[in-house]
Amino acid sequence: MQIGVNSTVPAQNLLVFQTKRASFKCRKSPLNSLSTESTRKHLSNLEKLLPKTNQTDSDRVNKPLTNGSISIKRKGLIEGLKLWDIKPEMKAAEEMSPSHLNRLQRLLSKTMEYSPRNNLGSRWREYHGCNDWSGLLDPLDENLRREVVRYGEFVQAAYHGFHSNPVMPVDEAPLPRHVALPDRSYKVTKSLYATSSVGLPKWVDDMAPNLGWMTQRSSWIGFVAVCDDRREIQRMGRRDIVIALRGTATCLEWTENFRAQLVPIPGSDDSNQRVECGFLSLHETRGAHVPSLAESVVQEVQRLIEMYKGETLSITITGHSLGAALSLLVADEISSCAPHVPPVAVFSFGGPRVGNKSFVQRLNQKNVKVLRIVNNQDLITRVPGVFIGDNNSWAYTHVGTELKVDTKMSPYLKPDADVACCHDLEAYLHLVDGFLSSNCPFRSNAKRSLVKLVNEQRSNVKQLYTHKALSLNLDRDRLNVPIPGCLPSPSR
Secondary structure (H helix, E strand, C coil), X not given: CCCCHHHCCCXXXXXXXXXXXXXXXXXXXXXXXXXXXXXHHHHHHHHHHCCCCCHHHHHHHHCCCCHXXXXXXXXXXXHXXXXXXXXXXXXXXXXXXXXXXXXXXXXXXXXXXXXXXXXXXXXXXXXXXXXXXXXCECCXXXXXXXXXXXXXXXXXXXXXXXXXXXXXXCCCCCCCCCCCCCCCCEEEEEEEEXXXXXXXXXXXXXXXXXXXXXXXXXXXXXXXXXXXXXXXHHHHCCEEEEEEECCCCCHHHHHHHCCCCEEECCCCCCCCCEEEHHHHHHHHCCCCCCCCHHHHHHHHHHHHHHHCCCCCEEEEEEEECHHHHHHHHHHHHHCCCCCCCCCEEEEEECCCCCEEHHHHHHHHHCCCEEEEEEECCCHHHHXXXXXXXXXXXXXXXCCCEEEEECHHHCCCECCCCCHHHHHCHHHHHHHHHHCCCCCCCCCCCCCCCCHHHHHHCHHHECHHHHHHHHHHHHHHHHHCCCCCCCXXXXXX
């Protein structure tokens, strides 16, 4: 919109204003004059400082600048400055620095790199949460980092143990199964099963009869293991009992996840203590040929406490996703299953909310310690999300102490990684391995292998690394070197 001069300038000043306005048009800023001898001299000196790409570019310095050559000259200067190097994602994979390339080759190597395990000794209770991990999380203590990753790898073993043979026998009790543990100082003593209290409608079987194990009501969900190596017992300062639980796998487990109403805990004196209906169902329900998860863990823990009577013991429960939720119910169950129960701690990864505030108080009264490892981008950690006031018995509340990591802190993962990647257990262990503190970047000396992460989350790994990983893998194929499917890589 244009405004007339006469509408804003008094008549007596109109002549003066028009005269001055005319003088403005005649003036030219020296900054826009690229044809002066001084400007050409400065540009020539700057061009000499920049890397010359070819003879044609160098010849341009000696040519007089015309109006048609101004844009060419500016383009040449920008190319010489190589401003795109500021953003690493725009850099070609072939231009990776030798030190960075050597580090990437090591992280993609089939050789597992182990950090030395420090002697926890008299401090083991501190690392097991007796002080709620105060002073150990931000910055993250190197010994605690190693323990968190180690327990996460037990959960990975539970996943692998299930997917290697997911089918349950229909007419008889399942046979004992072999579980390949990442830590050879432990041995598996008990298989654990979870059973859904609901079944799929018959029309589901009619429409999709080949779903197989996806529709079975009972499934192998984890194991109990105990440290059986004297040197490791001495290093840790006690004999450790581990209960590892995998996440959701079958259709009925998914169905139970969505049964989000809060229900009272059976046997509780306080009716206000409530937990999610679906999680409680998987914890309490017996199968046709297997006991309930609650019965199995209680019986096995009582047996091990009696077997190792007189020794210093600890009970560590670890799980991911659904397994993280069930870990809290298992901890609640075993914390009072014997007269003198060893210290109980939970290390959970990507766990949803399980109960209300009264349930949290119940665990606190039983001295159950909970460390929740949470990815800030993981949506699962924010559900169930029904809130009706903080003090209401129908409001979900998280339990324990939180260690928060973030996908955006990883130099290898895309900042906009999808929901599945942000909830993935290997991504969690990768982020914990690189976490220093909330105000520090990803640690440069992280030791966890990237092989499993790249193989399972290729679309969420930055192109720079997937391209280089592909070339390295091709090199291994030519050398006929196998790449292991699972690389437990202890880190410190």
